[in-house]
Amino acid sequence: MTKDISTKKPDAQRMAVLRALPLDIKQQITGEEAEAFLFNKPLPDSLLEKLKDYLEPEDER
DSSP, rough: OOOOOOSSSHHHHHHHHHSSSOHHHHOOOOOOHHHHHHHHHOOOOOHHHHHTTOOOOOOOO
């Protein structure tokens, strides 16, 4: 059974990451972008662009 987003809790670690971002970055993130990040959905290119200075490239992990 697939849970609806309204009943599913956001990932606590991802929530902490969003909260730790500088205020100017947080103010730029849309609700759709935040939802994708918090619920581990594919991230929109617009969000990846906003977070580019805070993300590690896949091949460096």
